[in-house]
């Protein structure tokens with residue numbers, strides 16, 4: 001779908017024949033619904049290439065009330081499709097160079113480069129091939145055997161046997177083989193990242209309003225003409241749906257019959273205090289054998305634990321009414337898997353948990369980004385468990401689609417890869433590890 005040229009800024013006041021100024025509807029060049037990581041990265045990427053008047057409307061009282069605030073914000077590149085690897089690589093590059101990306105000297109957020117460990121599980125051939133593939137795509141990776149792993153992460157058990165998650169039966173652990181580490185990967189504090197984006201967007205003239213819900217959308221001749229929100233109305237030719245798990249409601253307001261099934265999905269997270277008996281640095285780690293991923297948090301004092309299994313991404317919910325706690329069964333199974341993978345956990349303390357939402361594209365688990373059949377209406381939805389790392393790159397795709405201009409640092413990936421009118425992507429793994 002063609003990029004849209006923006007009209008010049010319009011005035012907000014006119015002088016009536018009698019000389020008394022009359023208020024007209026407020027105007028903007030672009031309205032973005034949602035101030036999560038996608039909406040704010042899109043706003044920055046647009047502001048970097050145009051002087052368009054941008055207004056971001058966020059229904060929450062502050063940043064991070066949707067998916068972003070609950071995110072584990074793991075930044076890793078290993079995906080099965082090369083172009084998703086490149087998209088992740090380009091998104092994560094922004095976090096690695098966060099002060100430059102923002103043009104901000106003292107950001108709150110940073111990429112904690114713990115390394116992202118992919119355990120070999122005894123299949124050295126696959127690990128080595130994956131490492132070569134990622135290197136070819138510009139990702140920094142290292143491979144190592146069990147001894148090398150022990151030097152880097154002494155608490156990680158390399159065992160290639162799956163733990164018995166049904167009966168909890170112990171086993172004698174075996175060697176793991178060859179493992180791969182994405183040496184520049186890790187995680188970010190997601191709310192710090194949002195705060196940083198607010199700090200740079202406002203001085204650039206981007207207006208971000210909290211407690212501001214989009215409640216209606218008007219079209220003229222099939223194109224966006226104005227957006228109604230809880231505080232008034234904005235005439236605008238462009239509306240961006242960055243509403244995360246509420247994206248379907250916004251499509252409904254626009255009257256867009258979206259062919260992509262975008263499912264707000266309950267995602268459970270467990271976190272624990274890290275005991276002193278866990279020695280050395282804890283990596284960000286994907287452990288498909290145990291069905292978990294984990295990473296350190298809070299200067300390494302805690303460990304965050306989630307699932308990598310598709311079966312744990314099947315609880316489709318109403319984004320305004322879902323259980324924000326964690327199920328006992330889920331916590332018990334994931335903690336059992338963690339106890340197998342991380343030595344020295346002992347008796348666990350400070351076990352807690354919560355649930356957040358992400359929006360799964362139930363056809364091919366990839367985001368849908370760009371123009372739609374409604375003139376001036378752009379979407380960036382269905383980001384699943386990938387949206388945090390991809391956000392700077394998705395912002396780049398959106399900005400290119402809206403403004404029609406590339407700038408240095410834009411992702412190499414072509415916009416057609418995630419376009420609204422693309423064919424479904426053929427994908428072997430539909431879990432978060434897609």
Ligand SMILES: Cc1cc2nc3c(=O)[nH]c(=O)nc-3n(C[C@H](O)[C@H](O)[C@H](O)COP(=O)(O)OP(=O)(O)OC[C@H]3O[C@@H](n4cnc5c(N)ncnc54)[C@H](O)[C@@H]3O)c2cc1C
Pocket residue numbers: 033034035036037038039057058059060064065066067068069070071072073074075212213214215242243244245246247250267268269355356357358359380383384385386387388389390
């Ligand atoms: C538990 C969990 C773990 C995750 N782990 C990872 C990970 O490790 N790595 C990774 O890359 N990604 C991860 N993700 C996914 C990632 O966090 C999301 O894909 C990403 O945050 C989506 O951002 P967003 O801006 O689209 O959505 P959101 O952050 O939900 O932002 C959308 C915003 O729109 C607002 N809104 C909605 N409707 C309206 C309206 N009508 N008017 C105004 N405002 C509106 C909402 O209030 C919300 O703040 C995880 C997510 C969860 C929940």
